Amino acid sequence: MSDLRQPPEPRNPGTPAGDHPTTGAPAPTDAHPSADPDGPGTGPAPANGTGPASANGTGPASAAGSASAGGLAAAGGPASADGLAAAGGSASAGVLAAADDETSVDVGGGDEVRAAGPDGGGERSPVGRLAATVERLRREVRAAHVEADGRALIEMAKGILVERLGCGPAQAARQLAELAEQAGVTPLEFAVDVINQAARDRLSEVAADFLTVTAAPTETSGSASVRLRAAESGALAAHDTQAVADALLEHALAPLGAEAVAIWALGTDGSLTLAGHAGFSAAEAGRWRHVPPGVATVARRGLTEREGHWIHSLAETGLPSIGQHQNPDGGRAAVPAGTGGRIHGVLEIAWPAPLDTPAPPIVRQVEALADLCGHTLETSAPRHLDGDAGPRATPDVTELMDLAEGLHDPALVLVPHLDADGNLVDFRIHHVNSRFLDPAGRPRSVINDALLLEAYPMVAGHSELFDRIERVFATGEPYRAHRMRLTALVDDVPLSAVADFNISRHGGSVLLIWRIEDETARLASLLKHAQRLGRIGGFEENLLTGEITWNGQLFDLYGRPASAAPVPLEDLAAHAHPDDAVAIGRFLRTLLHRRRPASTSFRLQRPDGVTRHIRVVAEPVLDSGGEPYVVRGAYQDISAHHWTEVALAATRDQLAHTEQQASERNRLTLQLQHAIMPPAQAPLAVPGLDLAVRYRPAETQNLVGGDWYDAVVLPSRMVLLCVGDVAGHGIEAATSMVVLRNALRGLAVTGAGPAQLLSWLNMVTHHLTGSVTATAVCGLYDPDRHTLRWARAGHLPPVLVRGPEAEPLPLVQGLLLGALPEATYQEHEVQLAVDDTLLMYTDGLIERRDRSVEESLAQLLTAARTVPRTLEQRLDRLLTHSRSDTDDDTCIVGIRVVP
Numbered sequence: 001m002s003d004l005r006q007p008p009e010p011r012n013p014g015t016p017a018g019d020h021p022t023t024g025a026p027a028p029t030d031a032h033p034s035a036d037p038d039g040p041g042t043g044p045a046p047a048n049g050t051g052p053a054s055a056n057g058t059g060p061a062s063a064a065g066s067a068s069a070g071g072l073a074a075a076g077g078p079a080s081a082d083g084l085a086a087a088g089g090s091a092s093a094g095v096l097a098a099a100d101d102e103t104s105v106d107v108g109g110g111d112e113v114r115a116a117g118p119d120g121g122g123e124r125s126p127v128g129r130l131a132a133t134v135e136r137l138r139r140e141v142r143a144a145h146v147e148a149d150g151r152a153l154i155e156m157a158k159g160i161l162v163e164r165l166g167c168g169p170a171q172a173a174r175q176l177a178e179l180a181e182q183a184g185v186t187p188l189e190f191a192v193d194v195i196n197q198a199a200r201d202r203l204s205e206v207a208a209d210f211l212t213v214t215a216a217p218t219e220t221s222g223s224a225s226v227r228l229r230a231a232e233s234g235a236l237a238a239h240d241t242q243a244v245a246d247a248l249l250e251h252a253l254a255p256l257g258a259e260a261v262a263i264w265a266l267g268t269d270g271s272l273t274l275a276g277h278a279g280f281s282a283a284e285a286g287r288w289r290h291v292p293p294g295v296a297t298v299a300r301r302g303l304t305e306r307e308g309h310w311i312h313s314l315a316e317t318g319l320p321s322i323g324q325h326q327n328p329d330g331g332r333a334a335v336p337a338g339t340g341g342r343i344h345g346v347l348e349i350a351w352p353a354p355l356d357t358p359a360p361p362i363v364r365q366v367e368a369l370a371d372l373c374g375h376t377l378e379t380s381a382p383r384h385l386d387g388d389a390g391p392r393a394t395p396d397v398t399e400l401m402d403l404a405e406g407l408h409d410p411a412l413v414l415v416p417h418l419d420a421d422g423n424l425v426d427f428r429i430h431h432v433n434s435r436f437l438d439p440a441g442r443p444r445s446v447i448n449d450a451l452l453l454e455a456y457p458m459v460a461g462h463s464e465l466f467d468r469i470e471r472v473f474a475t476g477e478p479y480r481a482h483r484m485r486l487t488a489l490v491d492d493v494p495l496s497a498v499a500d501f502n503i504s505r506h507g508g509s510v511l512l513i514w515r516i517e518d519e520t521a522r523l524a525s526l527l528k529h530a531q532r533l534g535r536i537g538g539f540e541e542n543l544l545t546g547e548i549t550w551n552g553q554l555f556d557l558y559g560r561p562a563s564a565a566p567v568p569l570e571d572l573a574a575h576a577h578p579d580d581a582v583a584i585g586r587f588l589r590t591l592l593h594r595r596r597p598a599s600t601s602f603r604l605q606r607p608d609g610v611t612r613h614i615r616v617v618a619e620p621v622l623d624s625g626g627e628p629y630v631v632r633g634a635y636q637d638i639s640a641h642h643w644t645e646v647a648l649a650a651t652r653d654q655l656a657h658t659e660q661q662a663s664e665r666n667r668l669t670l671q672l673q674h675a676i677m678p679p680a681q682a683p684l685a686v687p688g689l690d691l692a693v694r695y696r697p698a699e700t701q702n703l704v705g706g707d708w709y710d711a712v713v714l715p716s717r718m719v720l721l722c723v724g725d726v727a728g729h730g731i732e733a734a735t736s737m738v739v740l741r742n743a744l745r746g747l748a749v750t751g752a753g754p755a756q757l758l759s760w761l762n763m764v765t766h767h768l769t770g771s772v773t774a775t776a777v778c779g780l781y782d783p784d785r786h787t788l789r790w791a792r793a794g795h796l797p798p799v800l801v802r803g804p805e806a807e808p809l810p811l812v813q814g815l816l817l818g819a820l821p822e823a824t825y826q827e828h829e830v831q832l833a834v835d836d837t838l839l840m841y842t843d844g845l846i847e848r849r850d851r852s853v854e855e856s857l858a859q860l861l862t863a864a865r866t867v868p869r870t871l872e873q874r875l876d877r878l879l880t881h882s883r884s885d886t887d888d889d890t891c892i893v894g895i896r897v898v899p
Helices: 126-165 169-183 188-201 203-216 221-237 241-256 280-288 298-304 360-379 396-404 465-475 519-534 552-558 568-573 578-593 641-677 731-748 756-766 853-864 873-879
Strands: 104-107 115-117 262-266 272-278 309-311 332-339 344-351 411-418 424-432 479-490 492-508 511-516 536-542 548-550 598-605 611-623 628-637 689-695 706-714 719-729 774-784 787-793 801-802 806-810 828-831 837-841 888-899
Touching: 104 837, 115 519, 126 169, 126 188, 126 519, 126 536, 169 203, 188 396, 241 262, 241 272, 241 360, 262 298, 262 360, 272 344, 272 519, 280 787, 298 309, 298 332, 298 344, 332 360, 332 578, 344 360, 344 465, 360 853, 396 411, 396 424, 424 465, 424 706, 465 479, 465 511, 519 536, 552 628, 552 689, 552 787, 568 578, 568 598, 578 611, 578 628, 689 873, 706 888, 719 731, 719 888, 731 756, 756 774, 756 787, 801 853, 806 853, 837 853, 853 873, 873 888
Parallel strands: none
Antiparallel strands: 104 115, 262 272, 262 344, 309 332, 332 344, 411 424, 411 511, 479 492, 492 511, 536 548, 536 628, 598 611, 611 628, 689 888, 706 719, 719 774, 774 787, 787 828, 801 806, 801 837, 837 888
């Protein structure tokens, strides 16, 4: 996993011993270290400029001179008989290209080179010496290039010191060396510190932030600053974007673990051109040299996101990109490259391994590098496919003003307005065309040469118009919007207008065109959309000339192309279903002979075989003599309405049948329930006990529930009292209720206690009722002892009313019926006194949707504390004052101990 918080030590195989560990730049001393101290052309640079690092251009690291035997032309000079053209020069006879020689070379230290020939021997060979010399000189050339970058930074620092100290170049050089020695750093590192303090630009801030976050032991303050400034120097001095890509990868991105970089140039048509690359093979770059507009790639994603697009792993996104087969799981970053608010391209960076979330300083460092790429893309053009660099055309603002004057709509020519740091903050209205119509009624002179946000401050509001203009200027992609609101402030009063906008970029300017809707255009658009939504097509037929006019919607209704001839009214029957001929004939007679408006409906048979239900409405236009000469009207496609009516009729029939079945089902359910559970029960003859029951069915017939009660005297003279509630509604709940009620009555004959009865009833519920669940409370009253033994199965406890107080009996444990195959229940005994009243009930008496069970039970206790004259009146009062809102059925069983 690539970790951007700990950048690895940069590797530069061509860095000579004693060079800077990060940039590879040699220490600015009087000696030039050599990679091969024993080879020819080594040693310090003498004053006469004849050594390998000579300044007068005659050594192997020369900038313009030629190399003698065994030497190297570094920048284009020819080499003699034994020399090598290292940077564009030519070598004369005697030079052997090592890449084409089949002889393998084993290069050891110094010039002790032995060539392994075909026979495997290791004897000394002139070809081996030449190959070793070539490799050594290549390293020296790379070191010379690095030294040139470092000296450019040192010379820049000297210039700053000359300006700051008011001294000459020689004194500035001595001052730079002395200060570097006092600070304990190299002159190159000290030069970069001077540049950072003088510039105080984004690059210096990025370097400081980067060091704060990474704190890598191999990355010192001076080395990081040198690395970034070297990348900047190489980018600014590069003659094209290819050199910029090489400099960025070598100096800035390779230390971050990146393996390749690509610089994309954004075309005016939205296409991307590979302007420079490093780390990718030439064949791969050739395949990706041009990306057409609209193709989704990693670089394209970087254009759409202003903050850049960072990818953990390229394979996870599925986006194609350059080098995708080299390291498919590697991370990617695509950052827009632009200047002054305008995007010129994209900087894409590739890592060999998945990428962790980068730290903010790393992101800002990459953004700073992207700005360098934007500067290069702005000042140079990308190379075309044939390798030639074409000029970047920038249309003149005057031509754009002439174009705006030729438009028939209001137009503004906008130019970017930058702040002191070069950031885009606004657009200046450079030109207002003659068709300009301000929504607030202001003249052209007030708007011309004003800033856009000052003239129209509301464009930065909800309409996002200013953001759209910024986007067009940055990417070059045109933008069009219909019916966007344009608001202007006049004396702090917002004046709005609805307009269509067209925004496009032309060179370094933006053309803003809008068209404000007038009343005529608005009504015409309204009529057009009304006809489209209503599927209405209009027509007009001249009876004298035979000329027929149809609108576009009518051609669509008939299924005919717009180039086809319209159908006259007289031929209408030929295009309709034969059964509709009578209706069409009646329509035409009323319209043409009786000269009155008429309408009819018919089935139109279109050429594509589709039949549509059409309604036609028409009226005649009479001349001064009362004769019709024009008929105008409209056709409307009512197929959807027709089939809707057919479907509604079928649905009504089905609903009527379903309602009849449901009514019959509910009637049978109610009859069954009333037969088993009458609203009231005949009094039981139990000495010393009054008993009353009440059953209130649900108000809605389709909510017939499973509430039940029972009160019966057993053979043991004990009184069985119970209420229960089966989950659900309908006939299934009612039949399950019958099973449980009868089962409990039969089980009670055994003489078992309430807990045992509920345990048996649980087994019946689980095995014999189709997996239903129910709650119940069961009690056995002993008339001789005035005691009540009771148990509950998930049901609300009974309420005991004694004197002016009403309290629920203490809860005993008991699971609802049917939840488990076997369950045990607790039993409790309560001693009743004379005039005590005990109430058993179902949840339909107290349950409310907006209150808890505890609150509803408290209201029941309040109502139960009243003292009616009889038990019957108490139960009726409870039903009357019940605040339940669930429309559920309700059962109440009440007993009262009497003397």
